[in-house]
Amino acid sequence: MKVLVAGSGIIGVSSAYYLAKAGHEVTVIDREDSAAMGTSHANAGQLSYAMSSPWAAPGVPFMAIKWMFTKYAPLIVNPKLSLKTIKFIFRLLRNCTADRYTINKSRMMRISSFSKMAVAEFIDEHDFDFELRNHGILQIYRTDKQVADCKKDTSIYDKYNIKYELLDVDGCIEAEPGLRHSRDKIKGGLRLLEDQSANCFMFVNKLVEECKKLGVNFEYGVDIKNIQTLNGNVSCIETSSGSYTADNYVVALGPDSPLLLKPLGIFLPIYPVKGYSITLPVKEDIDAPQGSLLDETYKVAITRLGDNVRVAGIAELNGYNKKLSFKGESITTFVINNIFPKATRETTDNEFWTGLRPMTPDGTPIIGKTSYKNLFLNTGHGTLGWTMGLGSGKLISLIMLKEDTMIDIEGLGIERYQ
Numbered sequence: 001m002k003v004l005v006a007g008s009g010i011i012g013v014s015s016a017y018y019l020a021k022a023g024h025e026v027t028v029i030d031r032e033d034s035a036a037m038g039t040s041h042a043n044a045g046q047l048s049y050a051m052s053s054p055w056a057a058p059g060v061p062f063m064a065i066k067w068m069f070t071k072y073a074p075l076i077v078n079p080k081l082s083l084k085t086i087k088f089i090f091r092l093l094r095n096c097t098a099d100r101y102t103i104n105k106s107r108m109m110r111i112s113s114f115s116k117m118a119v120a121e122f123i124d125e126h127d128f129d130f131e132l133r134n135h136g137i138l139q140i141y142r143t144d145k146q147v148a149d150c151k152k153d154t155s156i157y158d159k160y161n162i163k164y165e166l167l168d169v170d171g172c173i174e175a176e177p178g179l180r181h182s183r184d185k186i187k188g189g190l191r192l193l194e195d196q197s198a199n200c201f202m203f204v205n206k207l208v209e210e211c212k213k214l215g216v217n218f219e220y221g222v223d224i225k226n227i228q229t230l231n232g233n234v235s236c237i238e239t240s241s242g243s244y245t246a247d248n249y250v251v252a253l254g255p256d257s258p259l260l261l262k263p264l265g266i267f268l269p270i271y272p273v274k275g276y277s278i279t280l281p282v283k284e285d286i287d288a289p290q291g292s293l294l295d296e297t298y299k300v301a302i303t304r305l306g307d308n309v310r311v312a313g314i315a316e317l318n319g320y321n322k323k324l325s326f327k328g329e330s331i332t333t334f335v336i337n338n339i340f341p342k343a344t345r346e347t348t349d350n351e352f353w354t355g356l357r358p359m360t361p362d363g364t365p366i367i368g369k370t371s372y373k374n375l376f377l378n379t380g381h382g383t384l385g386w387t388m389g390l391g392s393g394k395l396i397s398l399i400m401l402k403e404d405t406m407i408d409i410e411g412l413g414i415e416r417y418q
């Protein structure tokens with residue numbers, strides 16, 4: 001069977017890998033000159049299987065109001081609200097009830113756990129370096145209230161059988177010695193022991209090489225203009241380099257997915273939530289993070305990737321605008337200098353980056369079939385595309401090939417919005 005995968009981010013390349021592994025003839029197309037140049041380029045690198053939770057949660061509306069009056073707030077909203085932004089906020093708020101949160105969390109956990117298994121299986125089968133660290137992910141708390149709230153909430157980890165440690169300040173410093181320079185700023189932490197961190201961009205590019213060995217054809221610099229249909233099927237994809245045909249098609253276009261599917265009557269409620277990252281060289285190993293952390297107050301992730309530290313976060317609602325803003329840079333640099341003051345070196349060519357998270361209002365990606373028989377979706381991974389990437393690629397291949405999906409796929413597809 002010939003399959004065309006649209007998009008060469010972590011989701012598209014993972015889909016291509018599993019389809020090619022199953023013996024199919026796969027072509028991947030992307031408008032960029034190489035893989036992972038979209039949102040998969042410089043994310044926080046966290047493989048947060050245990051921390052897979054929707055942003056829409058009880059208490060979030062109150063927090064969002066508080067953030068409007070906070071310096072270095074993790075949320076930025078363009079005051080000129082577009083209709084799309086208003087719709088997204090409204091849908092997100094509707095998911096902030098306890099009942100919706102439980103349903104959405106359980107769907108996300110299903111994919112993340114599946115992906116965790118896929119990553120473990122992949123590591124067993126391949127020997128390539130993608131700066132993987134098995135150091136867990138440490139959530140750090142700066143207030144007594146955060147520590148108390150965390151202690152109250154551990155039942156959720158027990159429910160999902162997640163291994164964790166509640167740490168006092170000394171425990172946090174033992175886990176991350178670099179925190180000794182900011183002892184007075186932290187009150188405690190929660191360490192999710194089985195979470196990992198690694199370089200998504202490096203992984204995708206090595207996976208591309210693996211895919212090529214399986215015969216996958218990558219066509220870069222090809223801009224998809226529209227998707228043509230005939231009698232309930234996709235007939236071809238029209239691009240800047242002519243039209244492409246296949247038996248089956250997978251849309252893995254990240255934040256751009258809704259734009260190309262709208263003319264087909266497929267309305268994906270995906271909004272491009274902008275995030276920022278900065279990548280800085282490590283000064284002294286002992287002063288730098290050894291694994292990955294999340295500063296709960298500023299919702300900023302700090303991850304060791306090889307000889308660098310990646311600092312990432314912020315949710316900016318500003319449509320498809322990808323301008324780097326001073327505010328984004330100031331929040332990320334403030335957090336790293338505040339919590340790991342001696343970790344990084346000042347350089348003139350720090351990599352400051354922005355990407356658009358393909359966010360659904362319920363946090364769950366959209367993976368599965370569509371009303372067009374040969375069109376499949378693998379998109380909307382929001383804040384967790386790296387975590388869910390390999391699992392989502394494997395899942396879409398199993399769905400397309402009508403094989404046992406191993407996990408319940410209820411509520412993961414587009415039908416939940418219809």
Ligand SMILES: Cc1cc2nc3c(=O)[nH]c(=O)nc-3n(C[C@H](O)[C@H](O)[C@H](O)COP(=O)(O)OP(=O)(O)OC[C@H]3O[C@@H](n4cnc5c(N)ncnc54)[C@H](O)[C@@H]3O)c2cc1C
Pocket residue numbers: 006007008009010011012029030031032035036037038039040041042043044045046047048222223224225252253254255256274275276277301312313354355356357358379380381382383384385386387388
């Ligand atoms: C600041 C930040 C930090 C993050 N941190 C983490 C983290 O720690 N852990 C985690 O799990 N996730 C994280 N994420 C989320 C994760 O990066 C995304 O969910 C993931 O990269 C989405 O992958 P994708 O393949 O769907 O999209 P993309 O990587 O954007 O891939 C889509 C591809 O489609 C191509 N494309 C789009 N339109 C067209 C067209 N018309 N024609 C041809 N090609 C097209 C693009 O060029 C792109 O290559 C973070 C995101 C951000 C922004």
